[in-house]
Amino acid sequence: MTTKQAMVMMPLILLVVLLSSSLSAAAAPSWSIHVPKPLAAAKSLDLDRIPLPDGVRGAESLAFDRRGQGPYAGVSDGRVLKWDAKAKRWTTFAYSARYKNTPMCTDSTERPDEHAESVCGRPLGLQFYANTGDLYFADAYQGLMKVGPDGGEAKVLATGADGVPFSFVNGVDVDKATGDVYFTDSSTTVTRWRNTEIMINRDATGRLLKYDARAKRVVVLRSGLPYPNGVALSADRTHVVVAHTGPCQAFRYWLKGPKAGRYELLADLPGYADNVRCDARGGYWFALNQEKINTTAAPVEHLVGVRVDANGAQREEMTAPKGVTLSDVAEKDGNLWMGSVELDYVGRVKYK
Numbered sequence: 261m262t263t264k265q266a267m268v269m270m271p272l273i274l275l276v277v278l279l280s281s282s283l284s285a286a287a288a289p290s291w292s293i294h295v296p297k298p299l300a301a302a303k304s305l306d307l308d309r310i311p312l313p314d315g316v317r318g319a320e321s322l323a324f325d326r327r328g329q330g331p332y333a334g335v336s337d338g339r340v341l342k343w344d345a346k347a348k349r350w351t352t353f354a355y356s357a358r359y360k361n362t363p364m365c366t367d368s369t370e371r372p373d374e375h376a377e378s379v380c381g382r383p384l385g386l387q388f389y390a391n392t393g394d395l396y397f398a399d400a401y402q403g404l405m406k407v408g409p410d411g412g413e414a415k416v417l418a419t420g421a422d423g424v425p426f427s428f429v430n431g432v433d434v435d436k437a438t439g440d441v442y443f444t445d446s447s448t449t450v451t452r453w454r455n456t457e458i459m460i461n462r463d464a465t466g467r468l469l470k471y472d473a474r475a476k477r478v479v480v481l482r483s484g485l486p487y488p489n490g491v492a493l494s495a496d497r498t499h500v501v502v503a504h505t506g507p508c509q510a511f512r513y514w515l516k517g518p519k520a521g522r523y524e525l526l527a528d529l530p531g532y533a534d535n536v537r538c539d540a541r542g543g544y545w546f547a548l549n550q551e552k553i554n555t556t557a558a559p560v561e562h563l564v565g566v567r568v569d570a571n572g573a574q575r576e577e578m579t580a581p582k583g584v585t586l587s588d589v590a591e592k593d594g595n596l597w598m599g600s601v602e603l604d605y606v607g608r609v610k611y612k
Contacts, residue, residue: 290581291609296530296566296574305578305609310343312604313350319599319606320383320587321397321432321535325409326390331590331597331606334383334397338365342411343606353411354395356381356402360413374453377401382452385432385490385535389439389473396441396471398429400452404443404471404478421445421469421478428452431490431535435497439473442481442500444488458487459506468502468513481513482523490535490588494570495542501526503533508552510536510544510572527572531563534601535588540612543569547586547598565589565598 294302312319312335319333319341332353334340340354358379359365365380378401386397393409396417403426407414420426428446435442448465450457457463466485471478487506494501499512499519510526510533531548539545544567551563564586565578578589578596588599591611598607 292579293576293611294579296577302579305611308608309605310608312341312606316341317604318601319603320601321385322588322590322597322599322606323386323388323395324590324592325388325395326393328593331599332386332388332395333599333606334386334399336377336382338377338380338382340383340386340395340397340407340411340414354383354397354407354414355412356399356405356414356416358402374451377453378451384430384452385443387432387434387441389434390436391439394439396432396434398432398443400428400430403429404432404441417476418471418478421467421480424448428455431488431503433491433493433500435493437497441471441473442491442493443469443471444485444491444502445469446487446489446505462486462506468500489533490537490547492536492538492544495538501536501544503529503536503546505532505534505549508532510546510568525572527568527574530566530574530577534586535599537588537590539567539591541569543567543575545589545591545596547589549585549587565596 291305291307292302294300316335316337318336322331322333324330332342338359339352341350342353381402382400384398384400388395395407397405399405403419404417405414406417426445427448430446431444433442445467447458447463464484464486466488468482469478470481488502489505490503492501498516499514501512503510508529512526514520514522531551533546535547537545546566548564561579562582564580567576568574585600585602586598587601590597594612596609596611
């Protein structure tokens with residue numbers, strides 16, 4: 261979920277300082293990646309934009325199927341779309357029963373209010389299980405969902421855990437060996453539409469959860485969390501990394517080994533993180549909605565992504581023009597694919 265709206269709700273004095281200082285900040289490259297060290301050279305990036313269909317925005321999370329096709333993305337009108345690279349167009353891949361059976365959802369791509377979103381659905385995090393081709397995704401309002409490799413109407417797998425209903429299902433990752441799904445419920449009291457309240461009220465009712473694919477039940481791994489958002493299972497499957505938006509931090513929950521069950525800090529992040537994805541080197545990419553607010557100095561660069569290694573040390577930072585927010589950075593075949601809950605396109609840059 262984006263925190264750009266949350267910034268507006270911050271105390272007025274912080275907002276005024278941020279806006280006034282940013283006007284005098286030195287211009288940063290449009291899109292670039294650099295090592296986070298003083299005077300480090302920046303590598304300019306050429307951004308390819310893939311526009312979403314008219315009236316649709318908000319590709320919050322991106323995924324690729326077992327054939328490498330995609331990306332797939334959940335968007336603002338309640339659907340999961342698939343990008344057809346050959347035909348150069350988006351097609352409808354999945355939707356909920358509510359979407360299919362509600363004329364308000366199928367007759368228009370505009371979603372102007374909370375009621376429409378809560379009825380038609382809002383797919384956020386999504387990931388495939390390659391062994392079966394099934395796509396799992398978090399609908400912020402309807403719960404954890406699954407659709408088969410051919411797409412169509414998705415099935416609701418879970419709407420709550422331990423007697424507590426989900427309020428804001430958000431990030432998703434899938435264990436490629438077992439098919440178990442790790443996901444977050446960002447708050448048990450606040451919905452996606454009102455996500456700013458999580459930060460304003462310092463809500464700490466979020467949960468890290470696991471859907472056991474064999475037992476077909478949800479297990480609460482950790483509760484009482486402040487705005488848990490994206491999740492990523494480590495390459496060696498020993499722990500799950502969780503991006504915490506409000507605190508600007510990343511934690512990891514150990515699944516195996518002597519630390520099993522422990523929840524520990526992995527990294528302090530330079531901004532408000534959304535989704536987290538494994539990179540190709542055992543580390544992680546975090547998409548940032550906004551760099552941290554600093555009341556004493558203007559940000560010279562507008563950070564939208566950061567890559568950390570397996571130990572949480574920052575290795576690369578990504579910058580973009582002011583006004584751009586990212587929700588996902590997915591590394592695939594030498595490219596970085598970028599989604600945003602606010603923008604009307606999916607971005608792609610050549611990385612390696």
